[in-house]
Amino acid sequence: MRVLLVGGAGYIGTHVALAFQDRGDTVGILDNLSTGLKSNVLDGSEFYEGDIMDTQCLDRVFAKGWDAVVHLAAFKAAGESMLKPEIYATNNITGSLNLINACLKHNVMRFILSSSAAVYGEPVYLPLDEAHPKHPTNYYGYTKLAIEQNLEWFDRLKGLKFVALRYFNAAGYDVSGKMLGLEKKPANLIPLVMETAIGKRPNLLVFGNDYPTSDGTGVRDYVHVTDLADAHVSATDYLVAKNTSLTVNLGSGSGVSVQEIIDKSREITGRDIPAQYVDRRPGDPAKLVASSSLAEKELGWKARYSDIETILRTTWEVYLADRKKSVITS
Numbered sequence: 001m002r003v004l005l006v007g008g009a010g011y012i013g014t015h016v017a018l019a020f021q022d023r024g025d026t027v028g029i030l031d032n033l034s035t036g037l038k039s040n041v042l043d044g045s046e047f048y049e050g051d052i053m054d055t056q057c058l059d060r061v062f063a064k065g066w067d068a069v070v071h072l073a074a075f076k077a078a079g080e081s082m083l084k085p086e087i088y089a090t091n092n093i094t095g096s097l098n099l100i101n102a103c104l105k106h107n108v109m110r111f112i113l114s115s116s117a118a119v120y121g122e123p124v125y126l127p128l129d130e131a132h133p134k135h136p137t138n139y140y141g142y143t144k145l146a147i148e149q150n151l152e153w154f155d156r157l158k159g160l161k162f163v164a165l166r167y168f169n170a171a172g173y174d175v176s177g178k179m180l181g182l183e184k185k186p187a188n189l190i191p192l193v194m195e196t197a198i199g200k201r202p203n204l205l206v207f208g209n210d211y212p213t214s215d216g217t218g219v220r221d222y223v224h225v226t227d228l229a230d231a232h233v234s235a236t237d238y239l240v241a242k243n244t245s246l247t248v249n250l251g252s253g254s255g256v257s258v259q260e261i262i263d264k265s266r267e268i269t270g271r272d273i274p275a276q277y278v279d280r281r282p283g284d285p286a287k288l289v290a291s292s293s294l295a296e297k298e299l300g301w302k303a304r305y306s307d308i309e310t311i312l313r314t315t316w317e318v319y320l321a322d323r324k325k326s327v328i329t330s
């Protein structure tokens, strides 16, 4: 198969590229390198530097012929989306509509979306299943919901078949130890904890310790990026075999608090990780934990590496190696 990964030079996309390549598919990567890195592009893949806002560029890349498109290109910081909703609206929603239009124009009728747990908002019950009400508490989550809803319309009206993968918190690095998917400017919790451990930051800011959780800090479901990558291959096979659309959660099923991440990271790294407790970040739900039983049933997917020990260990190994090579830029 020829699979186009849009946003494939980013953190998750690089791991997805490896999963497709490992089983012999041809991978194309379209990325504007706004947050991704050219050095993340794997040998043997086709690379097109370009932007999903540029419809002529989309025409050129789609003319190469693809069996499926995996859409990972987006801005992803929930906190930032509350301050700069306009850039999230353009890049995430308009960009996705451009890509959907390119798919229809070039008859690429299989679409895999990087969606998010952020579509749910504050949970009414846990674990979250796909039927849970969707009232995003941050604008980023709203953009993902809007994209999903458009995909449903384009399925009904034009027969575009999609799998929306609602990732929970992607974390960790390639389990086989390849240095892949490095980020220009990490902004998620675990990378920031590691930057503090390695001495790049004086301390970690903990956004809120008065949440209704066991220790007062925010709880998330951290899912290993190698597990996420595997799901994209399964989702593509699902579309080929079933030709029907699907929306599923991808998570570990366990909730881990910010404080637990800090404590466990201190243990694994052997480093002091100073923490400063500050106000809550606007738009953050207290607790998100997934039920992924639908992904297991429909895709045969199960998290294999998403225990917090493996997630933190694989991340720390990359940060230590980077210290020697100085690859992750700040």
Ligand SMILES: NC(=O)c1ccc[n+]([C@@H]2O[C@H](COP(=O)([O-])OP(=O)(O)OC[C@H]3O[C@@H](n4cnc5c(N)ncnc54)[C@H](O)[C@@H]3O)[C@@H](O)[C@H]2O)c1
Pocket (backbone or CB within 6 Å): 006, 007, 008, 009, 010, 011, 012, 013, 030, 031, 032, 033, 034, 035, 036, 037, 050, 051, 052, 053, 071, 072, 073, 074, 075, 076, 091, 095, 114, 115, 116, 117, 166, 167, 168, 169, 170, 171, 183
């Ligand atoms: N990291 C997570 O925890 C998480 C969780 C749920 C969903 N997601 C989604 O998964 C996807 C990938 O996330 P990631 O963590 O790898 O982030 P990332 O920032 O590393 O990757 C996004 C990639 O898209 C590219 N890109 C952005 N805008 C583009 C545009 N207009 N045209 C072309 N390329 C563009 C970037 O250069 C980057 O390489 C995103 O859609 C994100 O919303 C991420």
Ligand SMILES: O=c1ccn([C@@H]2O[C@H](COP(=O)(O)OP(=O)(O)O[C@H]3O[C@H](CO)[C@@H](O)[C@H](O)[C@H]3O)[C@@H](O)[C@H]2O)c(=O)[nH]1
Pocket (backbone or CB within 6 Å): 076, 077, 078, 079, 115, 116, 117, 118, 167, 168, 169, 170, 187, 188, 189, 190, 192, 204, 205, 206, 207, 208, 217, 218, 219, 220, 258, 281, 284, 288
């Ligand atoms: O410096 C920091 C950064 C984060 N947090 C907390 O850590 C948790 C995780 O935050 P973060 O890593 O920023 O991720 P989320 O806001 O949960 O969002 C991530 O996970 C979502 C899926 O759940 C994805 O859709 C988003 O793209 C991805 O950024 C939250 O409780 C934050 O309040 C801190 O306390 N300090």
